Amino acid sequence: MKTILRKIKSFFLKEKYPLLSRDEYLRLFNEIKNEKSQEVNRIEQLNGFFIEKNWIDNLALHTQIVKKKSKLNYHHGRLLYSVLRNYIKENPELKLINILETGTARGFSSMCMSKALNDSKKIGKVYTIDIIPNNQKIFWNCIDDWDGKKTRIDLLNKWKKELENIVFLTGDCQTVLKNFHLERVNFAFLDAQHDYESIMNEFNFIFKRQQKGDLIIFDDVNFIEFPEISKFINELKSKKIYDINIVSSSKNRSYCLAKKNK
Numbered sequence: 001m002k003t004i005l006r007k008i009k010s011f012f013l014k015e016k017y018p019l020l021s022r023d024e025y026l027r028l029f030n031e032i033k034n035e036k037s038q039e040v041n042r043i044e045q046l047n048g049f050f051i052e053k054n055w056i057d058n059l060a061l062h063t064q065i066v067k068k069k070s071k072l073n074y075h076h077g078r079l080l081y082s083v084l085r086n087y088i089k090e091n092p093e094l095k096l097i098n099i100l101e102t103g104t105a106r107g108f109s110s111m112c113m114s115k116a117l118n119d120s121k122k123i124g125k126v127y128t129i130d131i132i133p134n135n136q137k138i139f140w141n142c143i144d145d146w147d148g149k150k151t152r153i154d155l156l157n158k159w160k161k162e163l164e165n166i167v168f169l170t171g172d173c174q175t176v177l178k179n180f181h182l183e184r185v186n187f188a189f190l191d192a193q194h195d196y197e198s199i200m201n202e203f204n205f206i207f208k209r210q211q212k213g214d215l216i217i218f219d220d221v222n223f224i225e226f227p228e229i230s231k232f233i234n235e236l237k238s239k240k241i242y243d244i245n246i247v248s249s250s251k252n253r254s255y256c257l258a259k260k261n262k
């Protein structure tokens, strides 16, 4: 695990940036910004909640459009927003919503979940963990690298209302969770390290703090690329403690929506 973390850190802290020209980042953005996902559309229709397209596109340009081998796709932001708004609507008695995310990266998914809180006029916090520090000026492999190194807060500073609900926690998820006190986790998004042990550890933290109807969304449920996540989800399904719903946003990217049923 240490090797993976070292690789992630050195990837982000290396200084051969910007990796692409401004035009190339914009071309990637324009290529995908109007792509549809039937399954995510269906969930949005079912819930009746849709994130504002201009808002998410603008956020994605700065936090999702990166140089990488796999195909870019930011439908998970729409999914998280819609599912979380529906959860809030279905649980009107809740005074405070605690959201836990593992894997902040540039903050895209945290911001979408925070917007769901704001648009629902609900008090809540998004606690998000990443090994990448929050206040260190670095290059992020995104169009903003043309302005020089930024902290994560600099990168997200335009979205002040959403930033207010977010608590950024720095460190390895396992270590952070060991020392983290939270009574309830209403909603969780797991998107950090994709091995069985890490997912199990994060799940165990969340499970103890969830009640009937609370949700966990797992990213990257893809048997070929991340077999250990799929193995974990299959085992969880057989335990019948969460209702499992797999949603695909494209041929190679699926999410698992797990709803606690007892």
Ligand SMILES: C[S@@+](CC[C@H](N)C(=O)[O-])C[C@H]1O[C@@H](n2cnc3c(N)ncnc32)[C@H](O)[C@@H]1O
Binding pocket: 005, 008, 063, 076, 102, 103, 104, 105, 106, 107, 108, 109, 110, 129, 130, 131, 132, 171, 172, 173, 174, 191, 192, 193, 198
């Ligand atoms: C796929 S990205 C997260 C993307 C983000 N959720 C989004 O949608 O914009 C995964 C992130 O997890 C972080 N990460 C991976 N393993 C980790 C670990 N064990 N502890 C903390 N952060 C980790 C990486 O640094 C990376 O920023």
